[in-house]
Amino acid sequence: MSVVVAKRYAGALFEVAKERGTIDAVEEQLGLVNQIVAESTDLKKMLYFPGIAGEVKKKVVEEIFKTEVNGEVLNLLKILIDRRRESILEDLQASFVEIANDYRGILDVNVTTASPLDKDEEEKIMEAFGQIYDKKLRLHTKVDPKVIGGVLVKVGNRLYDGTLSGKLNRFHQELKSGR
Amino acid sequence: MSIKAEEISALIKKQIENYDSAVQVTDVGTVIEVGDGIARVHGLDNTMAGELVEFANGVMGLAQNLEENNVGIVILGPYSDIHEGDEVKRTGRIMEVPVGEELLGRVVNPLGQPIDGKGPINASKTRPIENKAPGVMARKSVHEPLQTGIKAIDAMIPIGRGQRELIIGDRQTGKTAIAIDAIINQKNEDVLSIYVAIGQKESTVAGVVETLRENGVLDKTIVVSAGASDPAPLLYLAPYAGVSMGEEFMYNGKHVLIVYDDLSKQAVAYRELSLLLRRPPGREAFPGDVFYLHSRLLERAAKLSDDLGGGSMTALPIIETQAGDISAYIPTNVISITDGQIFLESDLFFSGVRPAVNAGLSVSRVGGSAQTKAMKKVGGSLKLDLASFRELEAFSQFGSDLDKATQAKLNRGQRIVEVLKQDLHNPYPVENQVAIIYALNNRFLDDVPLADVKRFEKELLSYLQENNKEILETIRDKKQLPEADVFNAAITEFKKTFVASN
Numbered sequence: 001m002s003v004v005v006a007k008r009y010a011g012a013l014f015e016v017a018k019e020r021g022t023i024d025a026v027e028e029q030l031g032l033v034n035q036i037v038a039e040s041t042d043l044k045k046m047l048y049f050p051g052i053a054g055e056v057k058k059k060v061v062e063e064i065f066k067t068e069v070n071g072e073v074l075n076l077l078k079i080l081i082d083r084r085r086e087s088i089l090e091d092l093q094a095s096f097v098e099i100a101n102d103y104r105g106i107l108d109v110n111v112t113t114a115s116p117l118d119k120d121e122e123e124k125i126m127e128a129f130g131q132i133y134d135k136k137l138r139l140h141t142k143v144d145p146k147v148i149g150g151v152l153v154k155v156g157n158r159l160y161d162g163t164l165s166g167k168l169n170r171f172h173q174e175l176k177s178g179r
Numbered sequence: 180m181s182i183k184a185e186e187i188s189a190l191i192k193k194q195i196e197n198y199d200s201a202v203q204v205t206d207v208g209t210v211i212e213v214g215d216g217i218a219r220v221h222g223l224d225n226t227m228a229g230e231l232v233e234f235a236n237g238v239m240g241l242a243q244n245l246e247e248n249n250v251g252i253v254i255l256g257p258y259s260d261i262h263e264g265d266e267v268k269r270t271g272r273i274m275e276v277p278v279g280e281e282l283l284g285r286v287v288n289p290l291g292q293p294i295d296g297k298g299p300i301n302a303s304k305t306r307p308i309e310n311k312a313p314g315v316m317a318r319k320s321v322h323e324p325l326q327t328g329i330k331a332i333d334a335m336i337p338i339g340r341g342q343r344e345l346i347i348g349d350r351q352t353g354k355t356a357i358a359i360d361a362i363i364n365q366k367n368e369d370v371l372s373i374y375v376a377i378g379q380k381e382s383t384v385a386g387v388v389e390t391l392r393e394n395g396v397l398d399k400t401i402v403v404s405a406g407a408s409d410p411a412p413l414l415y416l417a418p419y420a421g422v423s424m425g426e427e428f429m430y431n432g433k434h435v436l437i438v439y440d441d442l443s444k445q446a447v448a449y450r451e452l453s454l455l456l457r458r459p460p461g462r463e464a465f466p467g468d469v470f471y472l473h474s475r476l477l478e479r480a481a482k483l484s485d486d487l488g489g490g491s492m493t494a495l496p497i498i499e500t501q502a503g504d505i506s507a508y509i510p511t512n513v514i515s516i517t518d519g520q521i522f523l524e525s526d527l528f529f530s531g532v533r534p535a536v537n538a539g540l541s542v543s544r545v546g547g548s549a550q551t552k553a554m555k556k557v558g559g560s561l562k563l564d565l566a567s568f569r570e571l572e573a574f575s576q577f578g579s580d581l582d583k584a585t586q587a588k589l590n591r592g593q594r595i596v597e598v599l600k601q602d603l604h605n606p607y608p609v610e611n612q613v614a615i616i617y618a619l620n621n622r623f624l625d626d627v628p629l630a631d632v633k634r635f636e637k638e639l640l641s642y643l644q645e646n647n648k649e650i651l652e653t654i655r656d657k658k659q660l661p662e663a664d665v666f667n668a669a670i671t672e673f674k675k676t677f678v679a680s681n
Contacts, residue, residue: 003221003248003249004247004248007248154207156224157206157207157208157222157223157224158204158205158206158207158224159204159205159206159207159268160202160203160204161202161203161204161205162202162203166203170203171194173237174194175190175191175194176237
């Protein structure tokens with residue numbers, strides 16, 4: 001349910017950001033807001049608690065984010081509080097990034113490796129996936145020793161599993177089913 | 180089952196040698212909600228309706244509801260170790276079951292996995308469980324009989340190969356018994372059988388399997404069982420798995436008899452599934468497509484044209500009614516889909532008429548074209564006679580003074596009822612059925628005491644077997660009635676030797 005709602009709000013926010021030419025800034029600030037809310041349990045509790053009056057919440061939010069974010073994002077937060085939709089913030093960010101990426105022709109590529117990638121390797125991955133998708137790629141790297149070796153690339157909902165752990169897993173299942 | 184250690188090593192060696200380092204590309208989603216055998220998954224773009232998906236723990240699921248931002252998936256197996264946030268992979272396959280002769284004599288679950296402890300099934304072929312039914316040009320009208328070996332059915336409600344005949348009645352009226360007898364009667368025929376048990380007690384299924392084994396037909400039968408303790412999705416899939424196994428034989432020119440025992444439980448399982456998937460409920464809380472659920476299943480039973488090999492699949496769906504109410508939702512649906520029904524009544528059953536077939540409400544829309552000539556001749560008037568007897572019987576209960584003609588009619592009616600009684604798991608070959616009904620029609624039984632009818636029947640048949648074999652052979656092989664004089668003479672001759680008891 002909340003995903004559907006978040007999409008509508010994200011669409012509206014994107015239109016505003018597009019008109020004012022602040023798409024990148026809004027994207028970044030939404031991330032910042034989410035990060036702060038996620039990090040501060042007290043803030044999250046307060047935002048989600050329905051017993052606290054909207055006026056109080058709005059004052060607190062304004063105090064915290066006044067200097068950090070643009071007018072559009074601050075107004076969005078206030079509207080969400082008025083409409084009692086504080087809980088959709090996370091989905092809203094995801095939907096906004098999706099819409100914005102679509103507009104800018106950017107594709108987010110999540111790469112997970114066992115050890116950090118150097119520039120050369122990053123270039124190679126970008127090149128390989130640039131050919132498949134024909135879009136501007138934005139690389140997000142993550143280090144997870146659990147993959148053991150190789151790379152795990154996730155583009156949207158498509159998973160390119162070239163990791164050793166994935167191979168071992170598949171090998172394990174093959175042995176189990178093949179007996 | 181034991182595997183030798185060196186076999187394992189050899190297997191692993193082979194797999195290591197052929198192991199490719201290719202990157203696996205899959206579409207994935209994340210579980211956002213799981214419970215009651217249903218998972219909602221975010222992502223999984225481009226999933227097909229009915230596609231198999233794989234959960235992180237290796238359990239399979241079936242994509243059912245494709246919505247704007249999630250996919251409703253029914254889980255085909257234990258769902259206790261599937262969690263929110265788990266990854267779900269597309270497989271790109273539609274659900275399939277193994278098919279072929281390797282399955283004969285086995286008991287399998289709706290996924291085609293053996294559950295009889297007799298080791299793996301090495302079937303080389305598979306078929307998708309959803310398949311389009313043969314179209315108009317692929318079919319031929321039903322014309323060969325499928326002998327059930329039950330006098331009441333073969334004489335009055337004949338079933339043809341490729342027909343769909345519903346068996347309907349309350350609990351404890353012998354529905355399963357009729358279906359099992361029909362399977363047993365295929366022992367010496369060129370018909371393979373499939374018994375689909377849906378939502379039944381495992382002990383009942385074990386009993387059926389044992390009965391089939393004792394009667395020597397298990398080797399020609401596949402038992403598909405989704406027990407009462409299996410999750411609803413498996414109950415829903417069981418008939419489709421069974422019919423796919425049957426189709427493989429049918430399209431190869433063979434004849435198949437498939438029994439769905441019973442479809443009311445499948446409808447209930449489908450209702451459970453649909454409600455959990457939040458599909459809107461309709462009448463009796465069944466979803467809107469519950470008619471299609473049964474129609475697309477039963478439509479796959481067919482008699483194929485000669486171009487396609489002339490194979491056939493005869494379906495005997497079973498429906499359980501509550502207190503004889505055949506106008507409930509599911510019974511009316513299935514009655515309208517099938518080519519007739521065998522209606523069983525508990526009143527008849529408890530008054531000793533077994534099989535408890537109600538001749539008035541039972542029909543076969545294929546009718547006489549699915550009977551041999553001999554049977555058509557002797558059986559033609561039986562149903563009318565029985566109906567008029569039932570009418571008179573009800574009427575005669577009020578008065579004691581009855582005229583001769585009425586008494587004679589009642590007398591005959593009682594004998595018809597007596598002759599149509601039959602023991603459990605004792606199917607009659609068609610020539611025996613014709614012989615006894617011929618004797619009945621030609622008034623040879625009118626002066627036999629009611630209590631002796633059964634013994635008369637038994638002794639007549641063994642007499643004919645001993646002394647007039649050619650009569651039975653004519654009926655069996657030429658499918659014609661022998662000359663009336665010869666037949667009558669033989670029965671008269673026998674009657675001289677028959678001594679009534681008391």
